[in-house]
Amino acid sequence: MSEKTPSNWQQAIEGEWHGCPSLFEHDGTWVGTNKVSRASEFKDGRTTYWMDTRFDASGPLMDRFEIGARMEFGVIDSDQDRIYTGPDFVGSGRPYGLLVDSNYYSPGWNVNLRTVNHVVPELGMQVYSSQLFEADTLVGVFNGLYVVTQDHDSNPDTQRRVADWISKEKLDGKKPFNLPVKHEGVYRGEFEVYDANQQLVGSNRVTVHHRPVNLLHSEQTIELEGVINRKWTALRTRTGNQQQFHGPDLFGNGKSYGRYLYSVRHVYGEALKIWSRETVVDDDHTLVCVWQFLASQREQYTTFGVLRFEPGENVLAATYVE
Structure with a gap:
């Protein structure tokens, strides 16, 4: 041998x-x-x-x-x-x-x-x-x-x-996938980026601005800087373990299985979509993500990394009628 x-x-x-x-x-x-x-x-x-x-x-x-x-x-x-x-x-x-x-x-x-x-x-x-x-x-x-x-x-x-x-x-293992329900904030992290030939071509600095609208809807803006330089905003809806992305920049849906969310998001007006697996790994809302980009239905980039949440204001605090 x-x-x-x-x-x-x-x-x-x-x-x-x-x-x-x-x-x-x-x-x-x-x-x-x-x-x-x-x-x-x-x-x-x-x-x-x-x-x-x-x-x-x-x-x-x-x-x-x-x-x-x-x-x-x-x-x-x-x-x-x-x-x-x-x-x-x-x-x-x-x-x-x-x-x-x-x-x-x-x-x-x-x-x-x-x-x-x-x-x-x-x-x-x-x-x-x-x-x-x-x-x-x-x-x-x-x-x-x-x-x-x-x-x-x-x-x-x-x-x-x-x-x-x-x-x-x-x-x-049975905990449901939940992003911060009441607090706005920012996810930050760095993802390695591999091309379709499995070669490491650099990294992306990833920033996700997260703002709840109500208990079931949030607005998110994803910004990528590095190998991929893009910015998208979408309204995100959660109903049980199902999620939808309503644009204006990303449209698609996802389903969660415990702490894991599997999604497909389509970039509006382009032959580009993102398959993702996102996992909540602790009580601080830390996400371990795999985002795979497919252009014209073919693998373009595979990226992955850790996003840590920096909480901001509680935008859904108690409301009152005086």
């Missing part, structure tokens, strides 16, 4: 990852959790991905996804494509630095998955999600936050840290 070295992505995810993703029906109903330990291991020129799962859910999705066996499958590893060679998953993943966007099929689950894994060192976590499809029909969603360990089997302190993380994820 020829001598090989692991890809940059493979090196970035070294270790054993621990999480407890939530499981949602297609309409966003939370039905349970899946305690997971997993690792992608490079040895003797080969990469093997294994995953131990323990579902605790209700309804038919429990029977569908708890197959009662450890998952283990081969990976053709590279920084261009990670190709999954079965038997548990067949398909591929597309790495961009510390993010991989994968599309693959699970024979045991009979679903096609779009899985996005984003390692966020500054927050000490990996932000994970899988949208589960039968052809183009969404049948469920997994999502949750993971932490990595190098000594879980031998270190009691690490074991306690992981146990605390799992307990917190079981509680937080």
Whole structure:
């Protein structure tokens, strides 16, 4: 066997990852959790991905996804494509630095998955999600936050840290996606920008001005500076776990599954749209975002980063009749 070295992505995810993703029906109903330990291991020129799962859910999705066996499958590893060679998953993943966007099929689950894994060192976590499809029909969603360990089997302190993380994820996984409901403010952050050839071409400074109009509507202005220099304003509506964007610059909709919102926004008057996954990761409204730009229906840029909220005035304080 020829001598090989692991890809940059493979090196970035070294270790054993621990999480407890939530499981949602297609309409966003939370039905349970899946305690997971997993690792992608490079040895003797080969990469093997294994995953131990323990579902605790209700309804038919429990029977569908708890197959009662450890998952283990081969990976053709590279920084261009990670190709999954079965038997548990067949398909591929597309790495961009510390993010991989994968599309693959699970024979045991009979679903096609779009899985996005984003390692966020500054927050000490990996932000994970899988949208589960039968052809183009969404049948469920997994999502949750993971932490990595190098000594879980031998270190009691690490074991306690992981146990605390799992307990917190079981509680937080069902929290609804909510932006600040009453306070205006500004989200700020910096996103890495990759082109359609998966090359890092720079960064964007991202600013989002957020102002609630009432309890279900807010106005937002997104400004990008750097590789992409654009500015858009849209009225945003929330009804339960569904959202809409009413222009004047962006039109589209989204649906949330717990703390995760998946959206598509179309830029008015242009052949340009934005697919996004946005995740609320703490009580300070911090967002971990993936924004993918598609021009003329083709991938143009994939960008991702952390947005931190700077709260301003409470614009929906108590009202009175004197």
